[in-house]
Amino acid sequence: MPKTSWSCWLFGFMLVTAVACKPISEIEQDLTTAESLPASTEASIDANANQAATLPIPTKSAATSPPPLAPSAAPTTAAYAGWQQIGNPATGLQLLAPPTWINLSGQIDTAVTANELGVTVMLLANSQRTGNSLLGNKAIGDGAYIAGLIAHLDLPPNTPQATLNRLANDLSSSAERTTTSEAAPVTVSVGTGGLVTGSYIDLEGAPLLFNTSDSNMRTRIYLFTTALAGTISQQTQAIFMMSAPVEQWAQYQSTFEKMADSIVLHNIYANIVIQDGSANVLGSLGQQDLVSGELEASVKDVWTFSLPGPRYANLTLSPDNKDIDLILSLISPTGQTVTRIDNGYAGDTEIVIDNLLPESGLYVVEVSEFFGDAGRYTLSLVLTEEPLFGGGGQIAPGQTIQSNLARGAQHVWRFTGNAGELVSIVLTPENQFDAILDIYSPDGTRLAALDEGFSGDTEVVAGLSLPLTGEYAILVRSFAGEGGSYSLSLDEGSDSTSNFYDAGDLIFGQTAQESLREHEAHAWFFTGKAGDELFITVTPLTNNLDLDIWLLDENVNRLAEQDALLTGEPEMIEFVLPNDGQYLILVRDFFGEAGRYEITLRANEAAVPDNAGTISYGTAESSSLQANQTVVWYFNADEGDLINVELVPESSGADLLFILYDPNGNQVRLVDAAEVGEPEQLLNYSVMSEGRWSIVVNEFFGEATSYRLTVDEN
Structure with a gap:
């Protein structure tokens, strides 16, 4: 098993320890030596910049998280019977949604919640399929969504309509979007009582959220810059976005307007909690x-x-x-x-x-x-x-x-x-x-x-x-x-x-024993696939050991660590692997003591794809997928072959993808670039090794569909 760069990475990873709290300061770089230090080629730094890192900060604000307030009363008219409340005072934003809509708030990680406008604290979709498309950065096709954001935009302190017109112009100039009207006023409720005036406007063109391509969306933006008892902050805004494909806007417009009528704004200047906490x-x-x-x-x-x-x-x-x-x-x-x-x-x-x-x-x-x-x-x-x-x-x-x-x-x-x-x-x-x-x-x-x-x-x-x-x-x-x-x-x-030791390779179901020297760390290597559920157990065979175990991926990112029990007791990690590839288990004693231990690696392996057969160059194979089914096709290739792979759905609503694996089982390409109903293609790929290659095929949403697969040699 190749591990040429692991040890160097591990040295660096294991050596990193506590960082001093004293500030770092830049100093002069003059060493007069027998073998002189080369002069720095870096440009001189402005004197004021040199001092910036150590300037005293006049205020130090403490961030606390008070318990959420009781939810505000939601509209109780018959028009909203059975609707669900999304958000509360802790989230800052609140509205009512139809009972069939899916609350995705909190299912997106922070990187996805961040965008050019603000931080997404609320996200809803009309269906699970639409939600899966949003989270997968895919065009939503047939569907609609609503996002609620807390923003800190540098906008002029004008009326809400003027402010939103300025924002809409900025959004139109930065992408292929056009406004369909001027901003209009709107009034919503405030959680503490009373009303606040904001503004809304419609844009058509490129999506405002999520990195979907080739999507022509219509989005209604609601902007509020005032929330509490006359408190005004042009640097903090509440934004709601209601979006659907242009051709489907009429289908969702009345629902959007009804949801907008239920908006309640809370203190958007206090700490905000993303919906699921x-x-x-x-x-x-x-x-x-x-x-x-x-x-x-x-x-x-x-x-x-x-x-x-x-x-x-x-x-x-x-x-x-x-x-x-x-x-x-x-x-x-x-x-x-x-x-x-x-x-x-x-x-x-x-x-x-x-x-x-x-x-x-x-x-x-x-x-x-x-x-x-x-x-x-x-x-x-x-x-x-x-x-x-x-x-x-x-x-x-x-x-x-x-x-x-x-x-x-x-x-x-x-x-x-x-x-x-x-x-x-x-x-x-x-x-x-x-x-x-x-x-x-x-x-x-x-x-x-x-x-x-x-x-x-x-x-x-x-x-x-x-x-x-x-x-x-x-x-x-x-x-x-x-x-x-x-x-x-x-x-x-x-x-x-100085005491890093390559203990060897493990396979699932194997138990091995080793001896730690003082201040030594052992690295065990194994290969797994995405979805494998791991059970790693290390057991001291000498009672003085207090074992500490880490699970690392091939980039030396720490995935899990365990040192919960006392000296002499076994430690266990349970973990589901996120990707195919090589992984590492690091074993050491917490106090650097020597002793003997036993390690066991078990796994509930991910489901193996169903064998669909062998495909030859120049032939097209037609087949079908059952719901939630994954299949694998095999083909033989020689080193240097230049190939094209095409996967064509027979249904306009299917979203297919395929993964190419080399003869050693290593993932080479994940191909999932096309929109729903369109073919996925890998063109002019140069085969790197001779042997039996494999193509794993499934449907993004887990739906049943028919397809046609072709592998051609150029």
């Missing part, structure tokens, strides 16, 4: 801000900030105690995850330095806890037009920094050490550039020069003995001058990197 939307961050928050168990906190143009972001997330393991995610206005940091240990501080955000719009900062535990934290944000740490800065033992290396640049990070101390350093590129790591002593002597891996590989210095007392320098650069993101870790000692 999966996240708290806490508020907007300023360009230099420091806030405190308190995570509830199994609930994420969501903060937002807006950018008028490109900025460099510096984020620090610190737990208030050492018992919680925080995760920091940054999501762009288009819903893409810019960065996700989870350095792997409880009590760590997560830091992002000089992350260039090129897009203007609303960004989302998501704070969560790996195990879903509750706890308090502090979050800081500093946005600048120039990098704060463009040439490097200070790094302390026990600290991990994520930064960006510009093309042709180099970073120098300095630390103070004493003669005789041992340090370990790990440089991990976050993308495919070939990083080079150099270490210089206080007298300028180069102690280490590492470029031992390929592009994307981690560079590791383990147990380096410091020869002198003074300031050391770590130089980060790249082989061909290309740039990219990287993480740099500095740790005292060498135990965390």
Whole structure:
């Protein structure tokens, strides 16, 4: 089983430990040495920018999550008999919906809730099929949906109609959309009593939410900028979007208008809870801000900030105690995850330095806890037009920094050490550039020069003995001058990197025994498929062991961890694999003690597709799928064959997809690009190895349908 890059990744992953809370500061980069340190090519930084990271923030707001208020009274007229209430004071937004509509609020992750307008806290669809299409970023075909958003748009403080006309013009200029009328006034209820005036307008053209293509939608936007007893905030708005395909608008218009009449607005300036309680939307961050928050168990906190143009972001997330393991995610206005940091240990501080955000719009900062535990934290944000740490800065033992290396640049990070101390350093590129790591002593002597891996590989210095007392320098650069993101870790000692052991491969149903040495970690490798339900059990065979087990994917993302029981007792992980591929089980003793243990890997394997037969080049096979059925077709291919695969549905309502696997069972391509009723195609694919290949076919919605499959050689 190939594992060429695993060990380098693991070194970096295991070494990452707690981050110091003191601020990082940029310093001068002059080393006068016998073998001199290369001069930085980074442009000078504006003096004001240098100070921005340490400027005192005058206010520190505490984010709390009070219990939800009692729901407001919903309309009780016969017209709404049997309708369901969606939302309440905790969500900020509320309305009534027909009993057959599906409440999708909370089923979407934070990346999907983020968009160019705001954070989606409410989502409904007219059917489960429409909902599945939305969540799968597919055109909805026949159907309709409603979204409720909390926004922080920089709009002029005019009347609601003027404000919405301005927003509609912005939305029309940024995509192929047109307004069908001027904005009109509308009045809705306020949860505390009384009414508030907003505005609505209709647009036609490209969808406003979700990344669906080739969709011609009509969307009615409702905008409210005032909610409570005359309180006005032009920087906080409530937005409702009611959307359907243009040709079906008349079918849903009366339902939309009836739902709009039931809207109730609550305090949209307080903490907002996404409908199913999966996240708290806490508020907007300023360009230099420091806030405190308190995570509830199994609930994420969501903060937002807006950018008028490109900025460099510096984020620090610190737990208030050492018992919680925080995760920091940054999501762009288009819903893409810019960065996700989870350095792997409880009590760590997560830091992002000089992350260039090129897009203007609303960004989302998501704070969560790996195990879903509750706890308090502090979050800081500093946005600048120039990098704060463009040439490097200070790094302390026990600290991990994520930064960006510009093309042709180099970073120098300095630390103070004493003669005789041992340090370990790990440089991990976050993308495919070939990083080079150099270490210089206080007298300028180069102690280490590492470029031992390929592009994307981690560079590791383990147990380096410091020869002198003074300031050391770590130089980060790249082989061909290309740039990219990287993480740099500095740790005292060498135990965390010197005792990594490849224990071997496991298969389902296997039990194996091994012995841990002091401060050693064992890595076991296995291959699984999406949907496999795993049961991993490690049992101490010597009573002194307090075992800690981690499950990692092939990108060394931690999927699960278990250390719940006492010394001498077994630990178990139950987990459903998200993807096909290679996985890793990491076993170690919590206190670094030696001892013998036993590991067992079991699985309820995912259902095997039904064998549909063999298909030959140039033939078209017609067949059918039963409801919720998946089938597999096989074909023989030679290395270098250039092939086309086409899957054609016989029904205009079917949404087919197929997955191509190589002879070793590795997933090569997932093809699901066409709209409902249209053929899926993989064109001009070059076969990489000789053998029996396979094509797995199913229907996205699990519906029965007939189809035609063709595999041709060019």
